[in-house]
Amino acid sequence: MLILIDGKxxxxxxxxxxxxxxxxxxxxxFRRSISGEPRAPLCGMGICFECRVTIDGCAHVRSxxxxxxxGMEIRTG
Amino acid sequence: xxxxxxxxxxxGIVGAACARELSHSGLRVTVCESGVVGGxxxxxxxxxxxxxxxxxxxxxxxxxxxxxxxxLAAELPNDAEYLPxxxxxxxxxxxxxxxxxxxxRYYKQRGIPVEVLDAKxxxxxxxxxxxxxxxxxxxxxxxxxxxxxxxxxxxxxxxxQLLQGRRVVAVxxxxxxxxxxxxxxxxxxxMATGAAITDLFPQLAVAPRKGHLLITxxxxxxxxxxxxxxxxxxxxxxxxxxxxxxxxxxxRTGQLLIGSSRQYGVTDGAVESAMLSRMLSRAVQYMPGLxxxxxxxxxxxxxxxxxxxxxxxxxxPRLCNVLLATGHEGLGIxxxxxxxxxxxxxxxxxxxxxxxxxYHPARAFC
Amino acid sequence: xxxIVGAGPAGMAAARRARECGAEVTVVDDNPAPGGQIWRxxxxxxxxxxxxxPSARVVSGxxxxxxxxxETERGAGELPYDRLILAxxxxxxxxxxxxxxxxxxxxxxxxxxxxxxxxAVRRKRILVAGSGPLLLAGASYFRSKGAEVVLIAEQxxxxxxxxxxxxxxxxxxxVLRAAQLQVSLLGVPTKHGCWVxxxxxxxxxxxxxxxxxSRAFTEPVDYAAIAWGLVPNTELATLxxxxxxxxxxxxDVSTVEGEIAGLIAAGREDLARELYPRRDKAIRFAKAIDxxxxxxxxxxxxxxxETIVCRCEDVTLERLQFCNxxxxxxxxxxxxxxxxxxxxxxxxxxxxxxxxxxxxxPPALPARIGTLIGS
Numbered sequence: 001m002l003i004l005i006d007g008k009x010x011x012x013x014x015x016x017x018x019x020x021x022x023x024x025x026x027x028x029x030f031r032r033s034i035s036g037e038p039r040a041p042l043c044g045m046g047i048c049f050e051c052r053v054t055i056d057g058c059a060h061v062r063s064x065x066x067x068x069x070x071g072m073e074i075r076t077g
Numbered sequence: 078x079x080x081x082x083x084x085x086x087x088x089g090i091v092g093a094a095c096a097r098e099l100s101h102s103g104l105r106v107t108v109c110e111s112g113v114v115g116g117x118x119x120x121x122x123x124x125x126x127x128x129x130x131x132x133x134x135x136x137x138x139x140x141x142x143x144x145x146x147x148x149l150a151a152e153l154p155n156d157a158e159y160l161p162x163x164x165x166x167x168x169x170x171x172x173x174x175x176x177x178x179x180x181x182r183y184y185k186q187r188g189i190p191v192e193v194l195d196a197k198x199x200x201x202x203x204x205x206x207x208x209x210x211x212x213x214x215x216x217x218x219x220x221x222x223x224x225x226x227x228x229x230x231x232x233x234x235x236x237x238q239l240l241q242g243r244r245v246v247a248v249x250x251x252x253x254x255x256x257x258x259x260x261x262x263x264x265x266x267x268m269a270t271g272a273a274i275t276d277l278f279p280q281l282a283v284a285p286r287k288g289h290l291l292i293t294x295x296x297x298x299x300x301x302x303x304x305x306x307x308x309x310x311x312x313x314x315x316x317x318x319x320x321x322x323x324x325x326x327x328x329r330t331g332q333l334l335i336g337s338s339r340q341y342g343v344t345d346g347a348v349e350s351a352m353l354s355r356m357l358s359r360a361v362q363y364m365p366g367l368x369x370x371x372x373x374x375x376x377x378x379x380x381x382x383x384x385x386x387x388x389x390x391x392x393x394p395r396l397c398n399v400l401l402a403t404g405h406e407g408l409g410i411x412x413x414x415x416x417x418x419x420x421x422x423x424x425x426x427x428x429x430x431x432x433x434x435x436y437h438p439a440r441a442f443c
Numbered sequence: 444x445x446x447i448v449g450a451g452p453a454g455m456a457a458a459r460r461a462r463e464c465g466a467e468v469t470v471v472d473d474n475p476a477p478g479g480q481i482w483r484x485x486x487x488x489x490x491x492x493x494x495x496x497p498s499a500r501v502v503s504g505x506x507x508x509x510x511x512x513x514e515t516e517r518g519a520g521e522l523p524y525d526r527l528i529l530a531x532x533x534x535x536x537x538x539x540x541x542x543x544x545x546x547x548x549x550x551x552x553x554x555x556x557x558x559x560x561x562x563a564v565r566r567k568r569i570l571v572a573g574s575g576p577l578l579l580a581g582a583s584y585f586r587s588k589g590a591e592v593v594l595i596a597e598q599x600x601x602x603x604x605x606x607x608x609x610x611x612x613x614x615x616x617x618v619l620r621a622a623q624l625q626v627s628l629l630g631v632p633t634k635h636g637c638w639v640x641x642x643x644x645x646x647x648x649x650x651x652x653x654x655x656x657s658r659a660f661t662e663p664v665d666y667a668a669i670a671w672g673l674v675p676n677t678e679l680a681t682l683x684x685x686x687x688x689x690x691x692x693x694x695d696v697s698t699v700e701g702e703i704a705g706l707i708a709a710g711r712e713d714l715a716r717e718l719y720p721r722r723d724k725a726i727r728f729a730k731a732i733d734x735x736x737x738x739x740x741x742x743x744x745x746x747x748x749e750t751i752v753c754r755c756e757d758v759t760l761e762r763l764q765f766c767n768x769x770x771x772x773x774x775x776x777x778x779x780x781x782x783x784x785x786x787x788x789x790x791x792x793x794x795x796x797x798x799x800x801x802x803x804x805p806p807a808l809p810a811r812i813g814t815l816i817g818s
Contacts, residue, residue, distance in 0.1 A: 016561035023562050028546040028647040034330075035757040038646055040546030042754075042787075044553030045480060046473060046500075047534045047676075049755060049782040049809075060294045060371045060782070060809075064557070065473065065498075066516065113771045120774050156775070225774040241767075294782055294809065330777075335812075348805050350505060350512070350817070357816045368813035373782050375815070376804050 003072045018063035018074060019044075019051045030063065032077050081107035081238070083265040083424075084253055086245045089119035090224050090410050091402050092269030093231035094417035099267070102421050106237035107261065109253065111244035114232055115225030118271045118409060121378020123290065123326055123334055124227075125303060126220045127164055127411050130183050134387055134435035139408060140189060141431050142415030143218060149414065156226040158329040164219035165194075165203065165302040167363070168211040173307040177214045190217040205299055205366045221303055221326050224410050245270075248277055250398040267420055268393070269402045271409075272381040278393065282441040283404050285379035287340040289353050294371040297331035306363060321356040323363045335360050335367065337407075339380075348375050382406045383441055390419050390436040400424065401438045444469060445708045446511065446522060448501050448679065449530035450489065451479020452694050456701030457528050457708070459490040464709035469494040471501060471513065471522065479532050480552050481694060484559035496522070502814055503805040504683050512810075512817065519814035526708040529680045530701055533691035535577075535670035536790050538738075539752045539760070540745040542642030547666050551581035554668040558588055565589035567665040570651050572596035572639045574671045574736045576693070581668055583627040592631045593662050596653055598671070599736045601635035607735040614728065639669055640745060671738060674790045681803045692729030699725050743795050752795070753788040755781020760795075769798035782809050 001014045005025055012021040019041050022030065029038035031052050041051040046065045054075040055061045063074075081104075085096045088110035096108045113120075126146050128139045153159045168174040177193060184191045192215045194202060199213045232239065240261075247254040252262035268274055272285040306323040319340045326334040338356045353375055361368045383389065383404040393399040400423065402416050419436070422429040445461050447454045450472035461468045470477070470489055475497045478487045489495055496513070504511045504527075511522045535550040537543070549557065551571060558564050569590045571582040574597060582592045597604065611617050637655035642648050650663045675691040689700050699722045706715035746752060748761035758778040766772040769792060772779065778792070779785035779800065789800040806815065 013561050017557075020557055020560045020562045023557065030546075033544070033751075033754065033757050035751075037544055037751075037757070038546055039544060039754070040647070041549065041557065042537065042553055043534060043550050044556035045534065046808075047783060047786050048537075052782075058369065059296065064560075067475065113768065113774055115774055116770070229775055291812070291815075293812070350503060350805070350815075353805075354816050357812050361812065361816065368811065368816065370812050371782070371809045372806060372812050372815060373784065373809050374780070374804055375806065 001068060001070050003068060003070070003074060005074050006076055012068065014068070016068055018053065018055065018066045018068050018072065021068045022053070022063060022074065022076070027076060030076050079105065081105045081261070081263045083107075083267060084109060084261060084263040085237070085267045085269055086248065086253060087117070087269035087271065088114040088228065088232055088239065089117045089269060089271060090115070090228045090231070090413040091271075091405065091416055092267070093228040093235070094413040095267050095269055095402055095420050096235035096237040097231045098417035098421040099424070100235040100237055102425055104265075106235060107240060107263070108232060108235075108237045109240045109243045109245055109255075109261075111242065114239070114241070115228035118378045118380060119224045119228050121288070121290065121376060122224060122380075122407070122410060123324070123336060124222045124224045124410050125164070125326065126222060127303075127408070128184070128189055128216060128219065129408065130180060131386060135408075136187065137431040138388070138412050138415050138436070140187070141418075142412045145414035145418065146220070147218070153222070153227065154230055156223065157230055158223035158226070159220060160222070160327070160329045161218075161220040162327055163302045164216040165213050165304045166216070166307055167199065167206065167213040167304060168307055170211055174211040176307050177212060180214050184216070191215060192217065203301060203304060205364050206304075207363060207365055215302065219303060221328070222410065223328070227410070245277070248399055250396055264398060265424060266399045267402055268399065271403055272379045274381065274401065274403045278401075280442055281389070281438075282384055283381050283389070284341065285344060286382040286406065287338075287343045287346070287377055287379055288336065288407075289338040289348065289356055289375060289377050291335045291353065291357065291372050291375045292328075293333040293335070294373055295331035296333060296370055299366070299370075300325050300327045300333055300364075303327070304363075319352065321352070321359045323359050325360060325364065325367075332373075333367075333370070346377050346379070348377055380406045380409070385440070388412065388416060388436055389438040389441055390416050391423055391433060391438050394439045394442045404441070444524055445526045445528065445705075446471065446524035447528045447530055447705075448472075448511070449479065449532055450474070450477035450495070451530060451532045451697065452481065453532065453697040453701035453704075454479070454528070454530035455487065455489060456698045457530055457705030458493045460702045460705035461709040462490045462493055464706065464711050466709040468492075469496060469522070471496045471499050471511070473498060473500040480556060483556055500808050500810075501679055502807055502810040504679075506683055512814065514810050514814040519811070519817070521817070527683075528704045528708055529683070529685070530697075530704070531676040531679055532697075533673040533675045534786060536672045536674050536794070537669075537787055538671050538742055538745060538791055538794060539750050540639055540641055541747055541750050542644070542648070543669075544751055544754060545642050545644050545648040546646065547644070547648035547664075548642055549666065549668050550670040551577050551668040552670065554666060555581050555584050558585065564666070566591065568593050568663065570594050570596070570662050570664045570667045570669075572651070572653070572667065572669045574598045574738060575673070576732060576736075577670065577673070579624050579628065582631060583624050585668070586627060586631065592628075593664065594653075595628070595631060595633040596637040596639065597633065597635050598638040598739055598742065599635060603735050604635055607731060610731055638742065638745075639667075642667060671742070672736060678784070678786070678803055679807045682805060682807050692726060693732060695725040696722070696729045738794065746795070752791060753778040753781065755783050755788075758788075763792065763796070769800050770802070772798070784808070
C-alpha cells in the first residue's frame with residue numbers, strides 16, 4: 001500500500017495501523033516534544049499520545065489508532 | 078515567629094499582588110491560602126491583560142493596571158507566559174462596526190494605542206475568522222499571561238510568609254480565625270478571596286458567576302491576537318440570564334483557550350455539556366476551523382461579580398482594619414496590580430494615581 | 444438497551460451473560476475488533492446478537508439523560524442506554540528513568556500490541572523489563588515472532604516470585620499456562636531483583652543500563668519493552684460519577700466481574716450472586732500478584748533532576764520537587780495538562796511522590812471541538 005511519509009513514497013504493509021507502517025518504514029521520530037526531543041510510540045493503545053502525526057493535513061492524530069489507507073499523506077515532527 | 082503587620086487572605090492573583098505591594102511598602106506580610114497558590118478563579122480564568130471602556134471607572138482601573146503590567150513584563154519569568162499579542166474586538170455587522178468606531182474615538186482621546194481594521198484588514202490579521210465580518214478594533218497594548226505562575230511569581234517576590242492549607246473562617250479588626258481554631262493577629266487584614274468573600278461577609282453584594290473554558294492542543298499561528306466578539310459586552314452586561322460570547326486566546330504554547338460563558342445562580346462547578354456546546358457553537362460560528370481542532374480539557378470557574386461591575390477595593394464598612402480586594406468579575410488578572418496599589422495607598426495614606434471612590438466597598442453592603 | 448464500554452475480557456463476558464438473559468446489548472470499543480489488549484488480534488467474537496460499535500471512543504456522558512457521547516475517526520454521535528457497564532480495562536504503568544523517552548522504548552503490552560498489528564520483530568534484539576506477569580507473556584510472544592529476547596529483567600526478587608509460583612499450585616489451569624510459558628522461554632535469561640537504570644542512544648534507544656544488586660551491566664538493544672505493572676482506566680467511570688471501582692486484576696477477575704455486571708444489568712442479581720465465590724477466589728489471586736510484584740522503593744530514585752516526568756509538557760523532576768500536590772504541579776508546571784490527560788505522569792507521580800490526581804474533567808479523551816458541540 002502506497003503512502004507518503006514526509007513527502008517520500010513508501011510501499012508498506014496493508015491491514016495495519018499508521019504507526020506500524022511508519023515503524024516498518026524505519027521512521028524513528030514521530031513527533032518532536034516541546035523541548036525538541038524525538039518521540040515515537042510508547043503505549044501502543046492510544047493513551048500516551050506520543051505517536052501523534054499529521055495525517056492528510058489533520059494534526060495531532062494518534063497514528064496507533066488509525067488504519068493505514070492508500071494514498072495517505074503523513075507528516076512527522 | 079513575629080507577628081505580621083498585614084494578613085492577606087487568598088493567594089490568587091489579587092492576593093499575591095497585594096502581598097507584593099504591601100511588602101514593597103515596608104510591611105511584614107503573611108498570606109493565608111486554603112488551596113494552591115494561584116488556584117481558584119485565578120487558575121480558571123483566561124489571563125487577559127485588557128483595557129475596557131464599560132465605564133470611566135473601569136477604564137481608569139484597567140488602563141492604570143495595564144501600565145503596571147507593562148512595567149513588570151520584563152521581570153516576569155518564562156512560566157508566566159506573558160505574550161503582548163494585543164486584543165482584537167471583532168464586528169459582525171455595521172451596528173457592531175459603529176461600536177468599533179466609538180471605541181476607537183474613546184480610546185484615542187485617552188491615549189490608548191488602537192487601530193480600526195476594515196473587513197479586508199481584519200481577514201488579513203486573522204485569516205481563520207469566517208468571511209463576511211465587518212471589521213474590528215485592535216488594542217495593541219493588550220496582552221495575555223498564565224495567571225497561576227504570575228501569581229506564584231508575585232507571591233515569591235513579596236517575600237511574604239505563606240500559610241498554606243489554612244482556611245480563614247472569621248475576620249475582624251484584630252485579625253483572623255482559622256478553621257483549625259487557631260488565630261493570627263495583625264494590624265491589617267486584606268480579603269482577596271474572590272467569590273468566597275460572602276462566606277465571611279454575607280451582606281456583601283458579590284455573587285459567583287460561573288464560566289466555562291476549553292483548551293486545545295497546539296496549533297501555533299491559528300490565532301494571533303486575543304479575539305473577542307463585540308457581543309461579549311452584551312453578555313457581560315446581562316445580569317439575569319445565561320449567556321455565551323466568543324472569546325479565543327492564543328497561548329505562548331500554541332494552544333488556544335476558548336471561552337466564554339456566564340451563568341448566574343449556579344454554584345455547582347461541574348462542566349455542563351449543554352453550556353459547553355453552546356459556547357463552542359458560538360466560537361465555531363466565528364471561526365469555523367475550530368471545529369476540527371483537538372480539545373484537551375474543559376473546566377469551569379467562578380468570577381466574583383458585583384451589581385455595578387466594578388470591584389470592591391478598600392476598607393470594609395464598620396471595620397477599621399479590614400480591607401476588601403474582591404468582586405473583579407472577569408477582570409481580576411487585568412486589574413490585580415492596580416488593585417494592590419490602591420490597597421497600599423489607602424492603607425498607608427498615599428494619594429492614588431486614579432480616584433478610589435468608585436470602588437469603595439461601602440456601596441455594596443446591604 | 445445495555446451499553447458496555449470496552450470489548451476486552453470484562454466487556455465480552457458482560458455482553459455474553461447479558462445476552463444469555465435476553466437483553467439487548469451494544470458494545471463500544473476504540474479498537475476495530477473485540478479482544479481488548481490481551482486478546483488483541485486473536486479473532487475473538489462477541490456473543491451472537493450483540494451489536495458492536497468499533498473504533499469509537501467515549502468522550503463524555505450524561506447520566507441524567509442516559510446517553511454517551513462517542514467520537515469516531517471522522518464523526519461523532521450520541522448513544523443512548525438504559526443500563527451502562529464500564530469495562531474500560533487498564534493501561535501499563537510507566538516510570539521515568541534517564542532516557543525513557545527515546546524512540547524504540549515501548550511498553551510490554553505496547554510493543555506486543557504493535558507487533559500484533561503487524562510490526563515485524565523478527566531478529567530484533569529486545570529487552571523486556573519492569574515488573575509483573577505481563578513480562579513473561581510479552582517475552583514469549585516476541586520470541587514466537589522471531590525476536591531475540593536478550594533478557595527478562597524483573598524487579599521483584601526471586602524469592603517472592605518463587606513463593607508466588609508455589610501458590611500457583613492451587614490453580615491447575617494456571618500451572619499449565621505457567622509451564623507453557625516457561626517452555627516457550629527456554630534459553631532466555633531471566634534476572635530477578637533486576638531493573639533498568641537508564642537508556643542510552645542518539646535518535647533511538649541503543650542500549651539499556653541495568654542493575655541487579657551491586658552489579659551494573661549494559662545490554663545493546665533494538666527495542667526495549669518496559670512496563671512496571673497495570674493501572675486501571677478509571678477516568679470515564681470517575682467522570683460519570685462512579686465511586687466504587689473494580690480496578691485491575693488480570694483476566695480472571697476481569698471476566699468474572701464482567702459476568703457479574705452483565706447479569707446485574709440484565710436484572711439477574713440472583714445469578715450474579717452465584718458468581719461471588721469465583722470472584723473472591725480471583726480477587727485473592729489478583730492480590731497475590733500485586734503483593735508479589737509490588738514495586739521496590741529503589742525505583743523512586745531512578746529519575747534524575749533533569750529526567751522528564753511529564754512527557755506531554757516536558758516537565759522535569761527538578762521542577763516537580765517544588766510542588767506539594769498534583770494540583771500544584773498541574774497549575775505551576777503544566778505537568779498533567781497535556782493531551783494524555785495525566786494518564787502517564789499521573790500514575791508515575793503517584794508512585795514517586797504519593798500524589799493523588801483529584802480531578803477529572805471532560806472530555807474523557809481529547810476530542811474534536813465539533814464532537815463536543817454535538818447535534
